[in-house]
Amino acid sequence: DQQVKQNSPSLSVQEGRISILNCDYTNSMFDYFLWYKKYPAEGPTFLISISSIKDKNEDGRFTVFLNKSAKHLSLHIVPSQPGDSAVYFCAAKGDRDDKIIFGKGTRLHILP
Amino acid sequence: NAGVTQTPKFRILKIGQSMTLQCTQDMNHNYMYWYRQDPGMGLKLIYYSVGAGITDKGEVPNGYNVSRSTTEDFPLRLELAAPSQTSVYFCASRPGLAGVYEQFFGPGTRLTVL
Numbered sequence: 001d002q003q004v005k006q007n008s009p010s011l012s013v014q015e016g017r018i019s020i021l022n023c024d025y026t027n028s029m030f031d032y033f034l035w036y037k038k039y040p041a042e043g044p045t046f047l048i049s050i051s052s053i054k055d056k057n058e059d060g061r062f063t064v065f066l067n068k069s070a071k072h073l074s075l076h077i078v079p080s081q082p083g084d085s086a087v088y089f090c091a092a093k094g095d096r097d098d099k100i101i102f103g104k105g106t107r108l109h110i111l112p
Numbered sequence: 113n114a115g116v117t118q119t120p121k122f123r124i125l126k127i128g129q130s131m132t133l134q135c136t137q138d139m140n141h142n143y144m145y146w147y148r149q150d151p152g153m154g155l156k157l158i159y160y161s162v163g164a165g166i167t168d169k170g171e172v173p174n175g176y177n178v179s180r181s182t183t184e185d186f187p188l189r190l191e192l193a194a195p196s197q198t199s200v201y202f203c204a205s206r207p208g209l210a211g212v213y214e215q216f217f218g219p220g221t222r223l224t225v226l
Binding site: 004006009032034036041042043044045046049051089091093097098099100101102103104105 | 116143145147152153154155156157160162168170171202204211213214215216217218219220
């Protein structure tokens with residue numbers, strides 16, 4: 001059973017506009033959430049994270065929002081740039097162990 | 113710093129063969145992880161380790177074994193390769209500091225079992 005769900009396999013956004021990537025989770029014991037970016041033939045690289053005690057974290061063009069009651073988080077990229085075209089993974093860590101569980105990923109295409 | 117290195121980059125195995133995927137990190141990180149990524153799927157956690165001598169199962173441990181005799185190395189062993197183990201394998205590490213959960217990933221090993 002998938003604990004971290006990214007229900008959109010792909011997303012296309014015009015360059016300069018906002019990209020919004022969504023993630024849902026089922027385990028209420030998750031206490032930390034991370035977003036990773038992955039280019040083809042490379043390992044994922046860390047992008048931004050958020051603790052469950054916060055509802056927003058911002059780093060430059062990237063903002064992550066957490067809605068604990070809905071078990072939902074989203075990653076906003078503003079403005080979107082061509083180099084943002086990649087696969088984005090949402091990940092979550094439980095408060096009782098050190099496992100970090102990933103979603104299936106969303107492929108983001110930034111259109112010129 | 114080389115970060116997290118994985119060898120080999122590519123490997124083709126026959127059914128029933130065995131092999132070890134190597135993973136080394138030079139950042140003195142306590143925590144290390146093995147994931148596999150199947151086409152169109154996310155990363156599935158195979159095994160992880162919170163320090164030398166300590167390992168634990170992840171989501172999909174069947175068919176694999178690990179050991180952690182040093183802080184730097186975390187090899188993944190496939191004993192009897194099966195076609196279902198065809199995947200890209202990623203190793204990752206993180207410091208283990210409280211409140212810091214960012215993982216650093218290696219470039220991956222692409223394994224095909226025929």
